[in-house]
Amino acid sequence: MNKVYAIGLDIGGTHITAAIIDIIDMKVLESSLYKESFDSNLPVDQVMDIWEKVIRISLKKSGVETVMGAAVCIPGPFDYEKGICWIKGQSKYEHFYGLSIRDLIKERFPFSDDFPIYFENDAVCFGKGEVYKDKNNLLKSVMAITIGTGLGACFIDKGISINSGSLVPKEGEIYDLPYKKGIAEDYVSARGLLSSYFHLSGTKVANGLELFNLATIGNELAIIAFAKMGEDLAEIVIPWLKNFSVDHFIIGGKIANASAYFLPSFEKKIKEASCEVSVLISTDNEIAALLGASSLLYTL
Secondary structure: OOOOOOEEEEEEEEEEEEEEEEEEEEEHHHHEEEEOOOOOOOOHHHHHHHOOOOOOOHHHHHHOOOOOOOOEEOOOEEOOOOOEOOOOOOOOOOOOOOEEEEHHHOOOOOOOOOOEEEEEEHHHHHHHHHHOOOHHHHHHEEEEEEEOEEEEEEEEOEEOOOOOOOOOHHHHHHOOOEOOOOHHHHHHOHHHHHHHHHHHHOOOOOHHHHHHHHOOOOHHHHHHHHHHHHHHHEEEHHHEEEEEOOEEEEEEEEHHHHHHHHHHHEEEEHOOOOOOEEEEOOOOHHHHHHHHHHHHHHHO
C-alpha cells in the first residue's frame, strides 16, 4: 500500500510542535519532529510567522513531498468544526479571538481550496493518540485525562470520541464537575496541588515542578499534597469509570510525571470502589497528541 502523509500540529499556549504523520500506519516520522516555544500573545502575524517556520522545517526534515491534509491539536474554547478560536482572558492567544485558524494557515501555504485542515481538543487528541499507539485499545472503552495547568478529559469507545449522552458528563469534560467547595479542576491541577500544599504548610511554592522537587527530597507535606490529589482524582472519576464501563484509564499531562506520589492513593480509592480498570501513566503526551489529531484523517 502506498504511504499517505499528513501534517500533525500540537499547539499550546507556549509552544508549537509539528511532525509529518504516516496516516496509514499511524506513525510519526521521527526525523520530522520539530518544536519551538513562543509567546502566544504576540501579534497574529508574528505568531503565524513562527507557525509557518515550524511547519516548513518539519516538512523539509521529513523529506516528504506531498501531504494530503493537516490536523491540529489545540486547546479551547474553540469551534473545532469551523476552525475558529474563541480563547479569551486566558493569558494566551489574546489577538486570535474570533479568527479562523484554518484560514490563517492556508494563507501561508499553496494548499488547494479543498485541502483538509481539521481541529480537535488537546485532551481528546491525547486520548485518541494513546488509543492509536496501541491498536488493542481500538476494541476498548477508554477514559483519558491530562493533569497540568488544568484538568482535561475524553471518553473513547472503540476509537470514537464520545462527548454527549448519558454515559459521559456534559461535553465529555470533567474539569467543571461540582466537587467539594468548587469544581474538580480546583483540586486536580497544578493550582489545586499548590493550594493543597499551602493549606498544609502555610508556604507558597511557585509551580508544580517545585512541589515535585520537594516531594523527591522527602518533604512530607509535599508528598501528602500529591496523595490528596490522587484521592480527589479517584473520587471525581469513579462515577464515570463505572458509568462508561471503562476498560482502560490513561493519565497524561505534565503532572503525570509525578505519578509515583499520587498514583498509590488513586489506585487504593478505585480498588475500594470495586473499579476493575487498568491504569496507564503516559509520559509521551506530545507524540500522543500528534497521533490523536492525525486520527481525524485516518479514514479519509
